[in-house]
Amino acid sequence: MNLTEYFTDYTLRTITLGTAVLGAICGMLGSFAVLRKQSLLGDAISHAALPGIAVAFLITGAKDSNILLLGALVSGLLGVFWIKGIVTKTHLKTDTALGLILSLFFGLGMLLLTYIQKQPNANQAGLDTYLFGQAATLVESDVILMSIVTGISLLILLLFWKEFKLLLFDKNYAITLGFNTKLIDGLISFFIVLAIVIGLQTVGVVLMSAMLLAPAAAARQWTNKLSTMVFIAAIFGAISGIVGTGISASQNNLSTGPVIVLVAAVFVAISFIFSPDRGILFKQLRLIRNRRDLELKKTLHFMYNIVKKHDDISRPHAILILNNFQGFTRSSLSQMEEKDWITVKGQSWSMTQQGFDIAAHLYDANMISHDTSH
Numbered sequence: 001m002n003l004t005e006y007f008t009d010y011t012l013r014t015i016t017l018g019t020a021v022l023g024a025i026c027g028m029l030g031s032f033a034v035l036r037k038q039s040l041l042g043d044a045i046s047h048a049a050l051p052g053i054a055v056a057f058l059i060t061g062a063k064d065s066n067i068l069l070l071g072a073l074v075s076g077l078l079g080v081f082w083i084k085g086i087v088t089k090t091h092l093k094t095d096t097a098l099g100l101i102l103s104l105f106f107g108l109g110m111l112l113l114t115y116i117q118k119q120p121n122a123n124q125a126g127l128d129t130y131l132f133g134q135a136a137t138l139v140e141s142d143v144i145l146m147s148i149v150t151g152i153s154l155l156i157l158l159l160f161w162k163e164f165k166l167l168l169f170d171k172n173y174a175i176t177l178g179f180n181t182k183l184i185d186g187l188i189s190f191f192i193v194l195a196i197v198i199g200l201q202t203v204g205v206v207l208m209s210a211m212l213l214a215p216a217a218a219a220r221q222w223t224n225k226l227s228t229m230v231f232i233a234a235i236f237g238a239i240s241g242i243v244g245t246g247i248s249a250s251q252n253n254l255s256t257g258p259v260i261v262l263v264a265a266v267f268v269a270i271s272f273i274f275s276p277d278r279g280i281l282f283k284q285l286r287l288i289r290n291r292r293d294l295e296l297k298k299t300l301h302f303m304y305n306i307v308k309k310h311d312d313i314s315r316p317h318a319i320l321i322l323n324n325f326q327g328f329t330r331s332s333l334s335q336m337e338e339k340d341w342i343t344v345k346g347q348s349w350s351m352t353q354q355g356f357d358i359a360a361h362l363y364d365a366n367m368i369s370h371d372t373s374h
Helices: 010-035 039-048 050-060 065-089 094-117 140-159 161-169 171-176 181-203 208-220 226-250 256-274 280-307 330-338 353-373
Strands: 342-345 348-351
Touching (some): 010 161, 010 256, 039 050, 039 065, 039 208, 050 065, 050 094, 140 161, 140 181, 161 181, 208 226, 208 256
């Protein structure tokens, strides 16, 4: 497959646009789920949507995707309503409520799907594709629907940005200002449900949660600003959709949904390792640098204790007397000489005025810390 096929092949172009739009909306709205510490919410809603699909088919007897997704939307919203009801009316925590609704609705959905598939009706075949998704079934009308939902979601985000942000970071303050927090919370939940529902056909019930959370989790590693996080998450989600679709199209028998999720997982892995502030690699490098700096200053402090006994701080001392000090290495001398803390001549060292002042400051700080601890 070459790059031009993205533009010339109708099917590939349609699927790519659909997955890119889906990735963008999931990234945007998934950011709020991640920051609200409701990562399991996407999993619960996507599983809660399954019985809605089955019931919609049982009522209409048709596999019209719009009708089935409408059933999924109703079922998903019902699942959210039950989750919030369990949390507010009982002593159960949110994670327990999410787990209960996920299991209950998914079990009911599987039961209904099994019942449908045993009916003597050829039209029931293919409903199980909603479990793992089938991006190849996307048509232009589906992409238009996704684009409309994404546009509306973006508009609502912009209109209620201040309220959403306040609810995320200081709910009690929002209440004191007179905001209807239940309405704002319900609005966020509604659009998260909507994003999940329109993605079921592409990614499926099982993997939809990863599509919602992975771009947002990756974006969180790169910034502390909400607007930047939402933007980066949308970009990560869109790129995951485009690249995942391309990889799937280039190989036979590769399901698009799982490949998209794997590409998103690569973004998460890269972000967790290489992001400057939170990345594992840079954290480890900072830890090593801080440890080396501490060892260096410990050695300088030890040298200071030797030097301050003499009137002349520039008096040479033998390097040999440092050998028994724990943490001292030959490279320490070179590093301290580069910092202009000491000068080294042959097998002797002497402290500079700058090194003496820095060590004296360390000594004073150490004494204050020691006094306060007592």
